[in-house]
Amino acid sequence: MTKSKMANPDDGLFKPGSKLKHIKSGGFYKVLLLANVEASLEPAYVYESLQSHDFWIRPKAEMEDGRFELISE
Numbered sequence: 001m002t003k004s005k006m007a008n009p010d011d012g013l014f015k016p017g018s019k020l021k022h023i024k025s026g027g028f029y030k031v032l033l034l035a036n037v038e039a040s041l042e043p044a045y046v047y048e049s050l051q052s053h054d055f056w057i058r059p060k061a062e063m064e065d066g067r068f069e070l071i072s073e
Contacts, residue, residue, distance in 0.1 A: 007034045007043035013064045014045065020068040027051060028071070034060065 012034040014020060020029045028050040035057070037044050043060040 006041065007036045007060070011043070012045065012060060014068070014070065019050070019071045020047070021071050022068055024067065029056070029068070 012031075014031045016031055016033050018031045020031065021027070022029065029047045030050055032046045032048055032055075035044055035046055036042065037057075037059070044057050045060060045063045046055065046057050047063075048055050
């Protein structure tokens with residue numbers, strides 16, 4: 001049985017601490033870390049809304065598909 005590769009924070013387009021703008025909603029977010037979804041081991045970002053301070057998790061592929069733009073490091 002082959003062990004799946006775990007997410008490496010350096011593999012993500014967005015690094016912890018990066019600030020992002022969601023293109024559609026205009027919301028601002030801060031990337032906290034790159035993690036793994038337990039069931040699939042799919043890499044996913046954990047990020048925080050800078051308006052409401054809610055925390056969110058989104059698959060890495062979806063987060064990096066152009067929905068978000070980097071506004072600062």
